[in-house]
Amino acid sequence: MTGKWPTSRKILLLAPLLLFLGLAYVVPFLGVVRWSFTLPEPGLGQYHALFTDPLVQSVFFRTLRICLIVTAASLTMAYAIAYVWVRGSSVQRMLAEFCILVPFWISVLTRAFGWLAMLSNRGLINTWLQSAGIITEPLALARNEFGVIVGMTHFLIPFAVFPIASAMRSIDERVLLAARGMGASRTRIFWTVFVPLTYGGLIGAALIVFVFALGFFVTPAILGGGRSVMVAELVYLRIFQSPDWGLGAAISVVLVVFIGILLALMRRFIKPAHLVG
Amino acid sequence: MPQSTQLGDSKAAEIKAVSIGKTFGAFHALRNLSLDIARGEFLTLLGPSGSGKTTFLMILAGFTAPTTGRLVMDGEDITDVPAEDRSYGMVFQGYALFPHLTVEQNIAFPLKVRGRSSADIKRKVGEMVARVGLSGHEKKLPAKLSGGQQQRVALARALVFEPSVLLLDEPFSALDKNLREMMQQEVKRLHQETGTTFVFVTHDQSEALALSSRVAIFNHGELLQVGKPQDVYERPGNRFVAEFLGEINLLPLDALRLEGDRAAGQFEERTIVLNRTMPMIGSDAVAAIRPEHMTIGTGQHSADRNAITCRVEGATYFGASTKYHLRTRTGTSLAVSMPTAATLLIAPQTDVWVSWPVHQGFLLPVGS
Numbered sequence: 001m002t003g004k005w006p007t008s009r010k011i012l013l014l015a016p017l018l019l020f021l022g023l024a025y026v027v028p029f030l031g032v033v034r035w036s037f038t039l040p041e042p043g044l045g046q047y048h049a050l051f052t053d054p055l056v057q058s059v060f061f062r063t064l065r066i067c068l069i070v071t072a073a074s075l076t077m078a079y080a081i082a083y084v085w086v087r088g089s090s091v092q093r094m095l096a097e098f099c100i101l102v103p104f105w106i107s108v109l110t111r112a113f114g115w116l117a118m119l120s121n122r123g124l125i126n127t128w129l130q131s132a133g134i135i136t137e138p139l140a141l142a143r144n145e146f147g148v149i150v151g152m153t154h155f156l157i158p159f160a161v162f163p164i165a166s167a168m169r170s171i172d173e174r175v176l177l178a179a180r181g182m183g184a185s186r187t188r189i190f191w192t193v194f195v196p197l198t199y200g201g202l203i204g205a206a207l208i209v210f211v212f213a214l215g216f217f218v219t220p221a222i223l224g225g226g227r228s229v230m231v232a233e234l235v236y237l238r239i240f241q242s243p244d245w246g247l248g249a250a251i252s253v254v255l256v257v258f259i260g261i262l263l264a265l266m267r268r269f270i271k272p273a274h275l276v277g
Numbered sequence: 278m279p280q281s282t283q284l285g286d287s288k289a290a291e292i293k294a295v296s297i298g299k300t301f302g303a304f305h306a307l308r309n310l311s312l313d314i315a316r317g318e319f320l321t322l323l324g325p326s327g328s329g330k331t332t333f334l335m336i337l338a339g340f341t342a343p344t345t346g347r348l349v350m351d352g353e354d355i356t357d358v359p360a361e362d363r364s365y366g367m368v369f370q371g372y373a374l375f376p377h378l379t380v381e382q383n384i385a386f387p388l389k390v391r392g393r394s395s396a397d398i399k400r401k402v403g404e405m406v407a408r409v410g411l412s413g414h415e416k417k418l419p420a421k422l423s424g425g426q427q428q429r430v431a432l433a434r435a436l437v438f439e440p441s442v443l444l445l446d447e448p449f450s451a452l453d454k455n456l457r458e459m460m461q462q463e464v465k466r467l468h469q470e471t472g473t474t475f476v477f478v479t480h481d482q483s484e485a486l487a488l489s490s491r492v493a494i495f496n497h498g499e500l501l502q503v504g505k506p507q508d509v510y511e512r513p514g515n516r517f518v519a520e521f522l523g524e525i526n527l528l529p530l531d532a533l534r535l536e537g538d539r540a541a542g543q544f545e546e547r548t549i550v551l552n553r554t555m556p557m558i559g560s561d562a563v564a565a566i567r568p569e570h571m572t573i574g575t576g577q578h579s580a581d582r583n584a585i586t587c588r589v590e591g592a593t594y595f596g597a598s599t600k601y602h603l604r605t606r607t608g609t610s611l612a613v614s615m616p617t618a619a620t621l622l623i624a625p626q627t628d629v630w631v632s633w634p635v636h637q638g639f640l641l642p643v644g645s
């Protein structure tokens with residue numbers, strides 16, 4: 001059916017979405033770009049500040065560090081979950097599906113507060129450890145970078161599971177049998193055949209998680225307690241809580257360009273269909 | 278992992294399967310199968326899909342455990358030895374090459390698993406690449422190769438570590454006719470060169486007859502007959518084997534009587550004499566004759582030939598041979614295949630004599 005439609009008609013079907021994206025994102029973003037070059041005075045002053053201001057620099061580096069750690073942690077755990085989901089027994093598969101989908105359906109805000117209830121000084125973990133006599137002073141688990149990383153990793157694991165599981169599903173079982181028949185141990189098959197055949201999924205998962213993590217706002221704001229500000233929160237603070245709109249706009253532009261480059265890279269490595277499983 | 282002392286030893290193995298059975302739930306995939314695979318032979322497991330031939334190959338490989346029975350290799354019980362410790366070469370349907378490794382790396386894999394030195398690996402891989410005619414393709418990924426080339430990589434990878442047994446699961450099913458014949462010759466040559474025991478699974482009877490030193494015919498999970506290609510083709514033990522191995526004419530006989538090493542019966546009031554190749558029970562049987570063993574003539578025939586009258590219904594031209602479709606007086610249909618040069622095309626509706634030498638017909642029971 002789709003084959004019979006001329007290209008112009010197909011574009012017509014996309015028109016409502018394009019119109020919405022244009023009006024709601026592209027036009028306002030052009031305004032943001034304009035601010036970054038004109039506020040408070042015309043020129044490249046804000047971009048200069050962006051690369052010299054120690055506060056902005058520290059937020060950039062923190063964001064990068066958190067995103068890298070979160071990506072590594074999410075990928076590791078997602079790999080294990082995807083493995084059980086794809087290759088486990090039927091009970092294990094159901095359990096894995098439950099663990100992937102249930103958090104997926106719960107709002108990011110609810111989950112951030114949930115982790116706060118677990119990790120804060122008077123939260124579940126500290127209370128339990130103290131009452132068991134293992135520690136006397138509460139551990140600093142929330143309102144710092146650690147809390148942010150835990151919350152973000154938990155949120156992002158499902159997004160990493162889908163592309164990894166998709167790559168695992170497309171492995172030909174006979175290839176693994178062939179390796180066994182040639183005398184390879186399970187460990188060797190896993191590291192020299194299975195894992196390399198999932199590299200595509202891993203790269204896709206890494207890019208998705210990393211790009212997502214770069215723009216995280218709610219989770220760092222709640223679990224970081226204002227002490228580990230990430231770049232999205234910095235933009236918010238600049239625009240809404242200070243008159244410094246120009247710097248906020250310049251940070252946004254740099255972030256969008258950086259993410260654009262990452263997405264372009266992602267297109268080179270994997271087909272979009274692989275991302276959804 | 279118990280290291281077998283035979284790793285890397287090119288000595289061919291002999292395998293005895295003793296009363297192997299395999300059930301999947303209520304389904305009997307294999308029933309009480311006993312088969313001796315001789316050292317260095319080329320054994321083909323032949324049968325329609327679902328006949329149990331692939332299940333048996335998977336049991337030989339160690340990927341599937343039999344429900345009952347034992348497997349003995351060179352006098353040693355290997356029933357419970359896992360696939361990775363049997364170290365047989367295997368060529369899978371669809372080749373199962375490692376898609377992320379180059380031709381060279383694919384072939385080197387089993388050698389790396391065995392911890393060979395890199396100099397040794399380089400030498401062996403080089404030899405194998407040359408032997409299967411893949412020189413110049415060493416650095417390519419499997420996806421960049423044609424079907425025939427992938428097949429060669431699969432063969433090289435399965436043979437490079439000099440396994441005592443090579444198992445092949447329908448390796449040619451994805452190839453076109455010309456390439457298939459080329460690869461068949463290639464496999465035959467590799468068998469002669471390596472001297473390894475080959476066990477080959479196929480559902481293609483002409484492939485089985487062309488390649489094997491022996492053919493084992495399977496149906497419904499049972500091993501029906503094992504023998505040299507000529508034996509199973511010309512002296513099939515039952516009707517399924519006779520029909521599965523190629524087209525065959527079946528003439529119901531009455532008043533069957535046995536005369537020494539010959540049997541004789543009546544078909545449309547003519548006496549048909551056949552070789553007695555199997556013990557007969559009862560007095561009903563069919564005469565079975567291959568289409569290429571019959572000839573069409575005008576009535577003159579010697580005493581050592583059987584002859585019946587037929588009417589020609591049509592002919593199919595195959596180039597080198599022509600196949601005539603005929604019908605006997607009482608309506609039994611026959612096919613006769615003759616070299617095209619030996620005869621001018623016979624027109625439909627012509628009445629003819631069909632004859633065949635006494636020694637080329639055989640008896641089959643009516644049932645089964």
